[in-house]
Amino acid sequence: MKDARYDRQLRLWGEEGQASIESASVCVLGSSALATEILKSLVLAGINSFCILDDAVVQNADLGNNFFLHVSDLGRKRGEATLAKLKELNPAVGGTWEDVSLEEWHDERMLYRLSSFSVVVASNLRTSTAAAISDYLFENSIPFISCRVFGLIGYIRVSVREHTVANSHEENPREDLRLDRPLPEFQAMVDGTDLAELSVDEIRHTPYIILYMKALKMYREKLSDPSAFPESYADRKALWGLIESMRVETDTGSTDAENFDEAKAKLLRSFQKTTVPAHVVEILNDAKCSSSSTCTQPFWIICTGLRKFVEKHHCLPLKGNLPDMTSDSKRYARIANIYHSAAVQDAREVYQFIREVERERGADSVISEDMCYRFCKTTDSIHVQRGSKISAESDAGKIIEFLAEENGDAQKKSAAEWLLLLLAADRFLQEKGRFPGTNGVPCTIDSADLKSRVISIVRRCNLNPDQILPLLSESGLPEICRYGAAEPHVISALVGGIAAQEVIKLATNQYIPLDNTFLYDGHTQCGATFRF
Structure with missing residues (x-):
């Protein structure tokens, strides 16, 4: 039942991400149209619980911009009135309301209360009030999002001391084929393949990465350089000529073949040097990954283990994902198994380094081998954000x-x-x-x-x-x-949806959050981001 309810979002952030959402508790300061639009999206996403802090009373102006209020709610506490309707959206989500005045949000006792939540969201607070709350939460490493709607202007500010992203879900991730340093088992398979002995149909169903390796061998022999690798446009053009020379004619005289078409389309993406991305190098060089660090946060312990692996092998662990390609089932399955086995082996080695780091730092063994394996599949898309108050x-x-x-x-x-x-x-x-x-x-x-x-x-x-x-x-x-400080529902709905997205990013440690200020201009229907 749960899988069916959250089917679409499970495809976005997986079971691990959904588990993080279902354990998240969110506090929302205010119950205006903007606040309820934020909560609507979070309740539907399946957070664990939410708490509304507000002492405002429902007025006529609220009825015109808040779909969670009815004329019968006039005179009631606004937070209490919206709570019941929000909980109807998802009975699995817990919700509470506290009758707290604006002045109490500055109180030390109330600020301490806020530190028990996973994320705190403020709606339509003046900057000075939001800054005071941010100062406290920032020092206690609690993510804080301040949102405003002022007429046709929408504003979102994310304030978090440090936020780690285990998987940024890049739209076009690099393929990890390691053609410049092929896996020994795969190289043996390539060496054992003689295209001259294959039938026309077998050549037309030869995976394009085998064609790449055959062409690369000819390319290196032509240059008399056993380590040559095509990195420029001219180099890749020369390599493609060698691949083209492998085409064969069918009985009808046609040389068309899907695997060769794929080879041409994927040439640029496939022939990439195996390197560690600069942003990952920066993370691995962080003080929290050093041998003298005592940090016991799981992300940094894993990154320290990853650093040891990179220092030894000068590359990231293999992802093990083989892209779809035209091939007969037998050869594709064999190559896929080679890549998968190598990825598992790399992940095991990283895990051993992680256990060493846990012992060195006296940390509990909370990182499972499965968690390590999933992390190793996305090591090139990890990120760390350090924000400001x-x-x-x-x-x-x-x-x-x-x-x-x-x-x-x-x-x-x-x-x-x-x-x-x-x-x-x-x-x-x-x-x-x-x-x-x-x-x-x-x-x-x-x-x-x-x-x-x-x-x-x-x-x-x-x-x-x-x-x-x-x-x-x-x-x-x-x-x-x-x-006149109006809060049009159309702007509240848009800004509320974006803000809820940011809460989910912070809760799941997936996707890169806003860094760190977003302003939406309803006049031009355009937005801009700023970093303060």
């Missing part, structure tokens, strides 16, 4: 840098302007007790007041407002005021 962007200096960049991307500069105006709107709220464009005040008046806040922010960055203000569009300030 939300306070890193609250001084606006970096935002203005993006805005003032002479040759910067126009879309990114436009997004930077909205980030600056959101900071100004928060300053407006802090000083006047309301957002610009609310309480019936004309937008022209609030626009002038908002502009003065922008000037104040720029001056605090020791910059000249006369140089920065001309960089702002004419419509930006009045548009923020026209929004």
Whole structure:
């Protein structure tokens, strides 16, 4: 039943990823339309439990943008009203609500309470409040996501001290055929294959990697270089000529053959030097992988074992995946078995190194051989992200840098302007007790007041407002005021879906999370990312 319910997502992150989701507990600060859209996606994905912290009361404005509220909910606590409907989406997910006021979120006791969750998500908190929560959670290594919807502007900020990714699921991963350093058993199979003795049908069903190895041998003999390997376009073109020479005619005079067509299509991807990617080298050189490290986190213990393997063999463990190719069943099965057996052997060696590291660091043996094998199949797609606190962007200096960049991307500069105006709107709220464009005040008046806040922010960055203000569009300030801090459902649904995706990435340690700020502009329907 469970497999049927989560069938599609199991294809995305596998049983291990789904198990991580089903053990995740998420705390959401707020119960607005944005918060419920985030929770909707997480509940449907099957998280273990969620907790809503909010003391807001359902008002008429909520009925217009939150599909989880009904007119009968008017006057009720908003978190309590949305809780019941969210739990209906997936009875297997536990959910609670706590009547906690905004001021209590700063309380040390409440901050300590937040540290018990897998991920904490905030909806529509002003930057200063989000920064205070981020400071605490960052130091305690709890992932924190702050999301906002302000009119047609959507904002997501991921703040995490360190996040490790065991599998980034690259769209076009490199094939690991090791043609430059072939497996001994496979090389023996190639050497034992004499194309001259094969029938036309057998040649037309010879796996293209055997054709590659035969052509590579001729290529090296032609150059009188036993280690030559085609790396340039000219080299690969010369190699392809040798492969073409192996074609044979059928009784009808045709030389068309699927395996040769595959060989041509896969030539560039297949003939890649066996190297350790730069980002993996950086991870293996991390202090947590050194012999003096005492880190006992499973990811870093595995990486330390992997480092020992790489130091010994100068390559990553073999993936063991053989791509589909035209072939007779017997030869394909034999090659697949060779690659699989070699991959298992490499994984076992890595596992032995891991056990050594566990003993050296006095760590519990929590890493199974099966876990190690799965890790070894994706070692070229591991990643480590080290983020920053939300306070890193609250001084606006970096935002203005993006805005003032002479040759910067126009879309990114436009997004930077909205980030600056959101900071100004928060300053407006802090000083006047309301957002610009609310309480019936004309937008022209609030626009002038908002502009003065922008000037104040720029001056605090020791910059000249006369140089920065001309960089702002004419419509930006009045548009923020026209929004009146509204939360349109269409923007909340989009931003909520993206934010839920980020929560799942953080919970599963799969796929690369946002690094670290995303802004969506509903006017242009474009987004931009920033790193603070």
